[in-house]
Amino acid sequence: MKIDVGDYKGNKVVSLAGEIDMHSSPALRERLLVLIRERPQRLVVNFRDVSYIDSSGIATFVEGLKHMRTYNGRLQFSEIPQGIMEIFSFSKLDKVFEICGTLDEAVNC
């Protein structure tokens, strides 16, 4: 898995590529928690190039959101491929995370 952290219109964006699985999610957790420690008001995760996510990846985002909720921060997901979206829906987490179509939609809502 590849993790890129950048800025888009003044917001922190984490762009992920490849498979988020039991091997790669500890590294994702580390990066995510470092970013969240800075207490960003909004953190966008772009899933465009993600081919797979397992339960360890989903649990990592749940943990991230749990931390952000303590200070009313927003964790938003953009450009989720269809197969990944089905997994979020099955886990009922599509109602918990803020799911946005595009990166622009995420930073503008």
Next chain:
Amino acid sequence: MQNTEHAIEVTGLRTRYGDREVLKGLTFSIPRGKTTVILGGSGCGKSTLLKHLIGLLRPSAGSIRINGREITTLDEPGMDRVRGKMGVLFQGAALLNSMTIADNVALPIREHTKINEATLQIMVRMKLDLVGLSGFDHFYPSQLSGGMKKRAGLARALALDPEMLFFDEPSAGLDPVTAAGLDELIMKLRNVFRMTIIVVTHELPSVFAIADYVIMLDKGQILFAGTLDGLRASDHPRIRMFLERKPEQQAYSPDDYFRVIAGE
């Protein structure tokens, strides 16, 4: 090279317990991303076959390829790597009685990954919720009903997000409503996670509910391998007997029977 269409390919599989040959040269494939039911009467060899597919037994002869990799000649570390992609729900759920349900589910994650404890606890709660056991984290197996133990066993089988999920008689000992709930869960796992699911059973309602593909065994041989519609349409007398729940005919004549009980 990996066959993308078939998750498992078995060729000429033979095994024996002492002098008795239990599997008599089985050749078949299990399609990837589908639910395959291994069906047959008691003692036909289906549980033995399952144990071979998960590498718990070694055959007398033949080949078993999982994702294109021959497993009959693998050493234990090699087999462990293959098993890392498998989840198994054993007939009796095989939970560790000295551990809570949450620790039973966490065990494979703790053993095989470097997942942080906070993430792990969330994963465990996700797995328990998936099987309808939210809130039972701190219960011990002895405090659960038979159906709940099965579901806890399934949560543990799902702990490492396996590519392949094996069930040994999942409905055995469950009431029809609980069994139907388990069937529904099996179908969801196939549809959403595209898992390859292998179910050993003799429960016909379950077969008709979940099977995409059926392998029927009889006396250690394959009687049928094909789709559910193909099974329903078969006019093979042994298959008809099974589907129509007809009892076995008398196995031998009165004279033969006398010789058997007289020990002649």
